[in-house]
Amino acid sequence: MKADPLGVLTGAHYLDGDFAAGEGAMAAGCRFVAGYPITPSTEVVERMSRRFPMMGGTFIQMEDEMASMAAVIGAAFTGTKSMTVTSGPGFSLMMENLGLAVMMETPCVLVNVQRGGPSTGLPTMTGQSDMMQARWGSHGDYEIIAMSPKSPQESFDLMIDAFNLSEIYRVPVLFMMDECVGHMTEKVIIPEPDEIDIVPRKLTDKKPGEFWPYEVNNGELVPEFARAGDGYRFHTTGLTHDYRGYPDMTVEGQWKLVTRLMDKINKNVDDIIRFEEEETDGADVVVLSYGITSRVARLAIEKAREKGVKVGVIRLIVVWPFPEKQIREMAKKIKGFVVPEINMGQVVLEVERCAAGNCTTTSVPHPGGGVHDPETIVEAIVGAAK
Amino acid sequence: MSRKEIRITGFGGQGVVLCGHIIGHAYSIDAGHEATMIQSFGPEARGSACSTSLVLDESEVLYPYLQDLHILLAMSQDGYEQSKDLLNAKGVVVHESDLVVPDLKKGQKGYGIPSTRIAEEIGRVIVQNIVMLGFFAAVTLLVTKELWESAVMDSVPAGTEELNMKAFQAGWDHFEENYGDGTPKKETVETAF
Numbered sequence: 044m045k046a047d048p049l050g051v052l053t054g055a056h057y058l059d060g061d062f063a064a065g066e067g068a069m070a071a072g073c074r075f076v077a078g079y080p081i082t083p084s085t086e087v088v089e090r091m092s093r094r095f096p097m098m099g100g101t102f103i104q105m106e107d108e109m110a111s112m113a114a115v116i117g118a119a120f121t122g123t124k125s126m127t128v129t130s131g132p133g134f135s136l137m138m139e140n141l142g143l144a145v146m147m148e149t150p151c152v153l154v155n156v157q158r159g160g161p162s163t164g165l166p167t168m169t170g171q172s173d174m175m176q177a178r179w180g181s182h183g184d185y186e187i188i189a190m191s192p193k194s195p196q197e198s199f200d201l202m203i204d205a206f207n208l209s210e211i212y213r214v215p216v217l218f219m220m221d222e223c224v225g226h227m228t229e230k231v232i233i234p235e236p237d238e239i240d241i242v243p244r245k246l247t248d249k250k251p252g253e254f255w256p257y258e259v260n261n262g263e264l265v266p267e268f269a270r271a272g273d274g275y276r277f278h279t280t281g282l283t284h285d286y287r288g289y290p291d292m293t294v295e296g297q298w299k300l301v302t303r304l305m306d307k308i309n310k311n312v313d314d315i316i317r318f319e320e321e322e323t324d325g326a327d328v329v330v331l332s333y334g335i336t337s338r339v340a341r342l343a344i345e346k347a348r349e350k351g352v353k354v355g356v357i358r359l360i361v362v363w364p365f366p367e368k369q370i371r372e373m374a375k376k377i378k379g380f381v382v383p384e385i386n387m388g389q390v391v392l393e394v395e396r397c398a399a400g401n402c403t404t405t406s407v408p409h410p411g412g413g414v415h416d417p418e419t420i421v422e423a424i425v426g427a428a429k
Numbered sequence: 430m431s432r433k434e435i436r437i438t439g440f441g442g443q444g445v446v447l448c449g450h451i452i453g454h455a456y457s458i459d460a461g462h463e464a465t466m467i468q469s470f471g472p473e474a475r476g477s478a479c480s481t482s483l484v485l486d487e488s489e490v491l492y493p494y495l496q497d498l499h500i501l502l503a504m505s506q507d508g509y510e511q512s513k514d515l516l517n518a519k520g521v522v523v524h525e526s527d528l529v530v531p532d533l534k535k536g537q538k539g540y541g542i543p544s545t546r547i548a549e550e551i552g553r554v555i556v557q558n559i560v561m562l563g564f565f566a567a568v569t570l571l572v573t574k575e576l577w578e579s580a581v582m583d584s585v586p587a588g589t590e591e592l593n594m595k596a597f598q599a600g601w602d603h604f605e606e607n608y609g610d611g612t613p614k615k616e617t618v619e620t621a622f
Binding site: 194227339341342413414417 | 457
C-alpha cells in the first residue's frame with residue numbers, strides 16, 4: 044500500500060537529521076510515540092508532537108524510558124505503528140522491555156540518537172558506542188534489526204524501511220543514528236505519498252475462535268496479527284509460550300520458540316541486509332563503516348587512493364543482521380579491512396570474526412565527542428595495504 | 430575550490446541559527462548544491478555567544494565540521510573573538526559594524542553594516558539578522574539575488590514575508606551604496622576560497 048498523505052510533507056526541506064527521522068516515521072504511518080525526551084534525540088519528538096495533531100497521531104511524554112517502551116508495545120498491539128526515541132542512557136533503560144517486545148513479536152521502531160558514553164557521558168556530542176548494545180543489549184538469545192543512516196535524507200528514507208521491516212518480521216527495529224547526523228541540517232527531499240511503499244500490519248483473516256496469536260502456518264516464521272479490541276481471544280507473555288500465547292516452560296517449548304524467533308531473521312538475512320559496496324573488486328584494502336563515519340572515511344579513502352592504494356568501500360546501512368557471507372568471501376580476496384567507528388572497537392569485532400584470519404582487520408577507534416581526523420583513517424589504510 | 434566554509438556568530442536571540450538556515454537553504458535547495466549546517470549546542474540560549482557553521486560544496490559534504498574557515502559573519506564582539514582565530518589568512522569578515530570591531534590580519538577583508546540600526550529604522554529590531562543576511566548575500570553572491578529571496582520567503586514565519594524582504598533589500602542596498610558601484614562583484618570573497 045501507499046503512504047497516508049496526511050503524514051507526508053512532500054517537497055524539498057532544509058531539515059536536521061532528527062526532524063527528518065520524525066518526518067520519515069510519520070510518512071511511514073507512525074501514529075504513536077511514547078518517549079522521555081533526551082538530548083540529542085529531543086528534536087525527533089519535538090517535531091512529531093507538533094505535527095501529530097494534524098494526522099490523528101498521539102505523543103505521550105512518559106515518566107521514564109522503561110514506561111515509554113512498555114507504552115509502545117501496548118500501542119503496537121492495537122495495530123498502531125509505534126515508536127520511541129532516546130539516546131544512550133535511555134537506551135539502557137529500555138533494554139528489558141526491548142526483550143519483551145522481541146518475545147511478544149512486536150512491530151515497532153526504537154530510535155537511538157547516539158552520544159558519547161558510558162553513562163550520561165557527552166549529552167551534546169556524537170558517538171557510535173551503542174552498536175553492540177543494539178546487538179546484545181537485552182538478555183536471552185534473539186536476533187534483531189539495526190540500521191544506521193548517514194544523513195538527514197537517509198534518516199527520512201531509511202525510517203520508512205525500518206517501519207516496513209518491523210512489520211514484515213514482527214520485530215523491533217533499532218534506528219541507530221548519531222548526534223552528528225541528528226543535529227546536522229541538510230537538504231531533504233520528501234516524495235509524493237504515492238511514491239512511498241508501506242507494509243501494512245499482516246492481519247489475520249481467521250474468525251475469532253479459530254485464531255491463535257502465535258500460530259504459524261507450515262513453513263512460515265511470522266505469525267498473523269489480531270488487534271486488541273477486534274474481538275479475538277488474545278494472550279501474550281514474556282514467558283516462553285506456545286502457539287496459543289500461553290506459558291510453555293519446557294525445554295521443547297524453549298527450543299521451538301527461540302529457534303523461530305532467531306530463524307525469522309537469520310533465514311531472511313539476504314532480504315534484510317542493506318549495504319553499499321564500491322570498488323571492492325581488485326581492492327587491497329576495504330574500509331567498512333556506517334553512519335557519519337562513512338562520510339569522513341570517504342574523505343580518507345580519496346586521499347589514500349591519491350597515494351596509489353587500491354581501496355574499496357563497504358558502507359553498512361543495516362548493521363544487524365551483519366552481511367556475514369559477503370565479508371567472509373571478501374576476506375579471502377583482500378589484504379585487510381579497516382574499520383573506523385566512533386567507539387573503541389565494536390563492529391570491528393564482527394568483521395574480524397567473519398574475516399576468520401583470511402586477512403587483517405584494523406580498528407580505527409574514536410571514544411566519541413567528534414568524528415575522526417581523516418588522516419588517522421588514511422594511516423590505517425596505508426598500513427593495511429602493506 | 431568547491432568546498433566553502435562559513436561560520437555565523439552572535440549572541441543568543443539575534444537569529445544566528447535562522448541566518449545559517451537560510452544560507453544553507455539557498456545554497457542547497459534553491460541553487461541545487463550541497464550545504465551542511467552544524468549548530469553549536471551549549472548553554473547559550475539567551476545573551477551569550479552562540480554560533481552555527483556551514484560547509485558548502487558541489488557534492489556530498491564529507492567532513493561536516495570546519496577545517497579552513499573562509500567567511501566569518503559576526504554579529505557580536507564575543508562571537509567574533511571566539512572564532513577569529515579559525516579564519517584563514519585570506520578570509521572575509523562580514524560584521525555588525527556598531528557591535529563588532531574586527532582586528533583583521535593582513536590579507537583578510539572586512540565588510541561592515543550597522544544592521545541593528547537599520548532594522549530599527551525599518552521598525553522591528555528582530556529582523557536585524559535578515560538585514561545582515563541581505564548584506565552577506567550581496568558581499569558573497571554565493572547564489573543569485575532571486576534565489577536568496579526565495580530562500581528567505583521559504584524560511585521566515587508566515588505573515589512576516591514583506592517585513593523580511595524589506596530587511597533583506599535594506600542589507601543588500603547597504604552593500605551597493607557603500608562598497609559597490611551598482612554592479613555586484615563576485616571577487617569580493619573569491620580570494621578567500
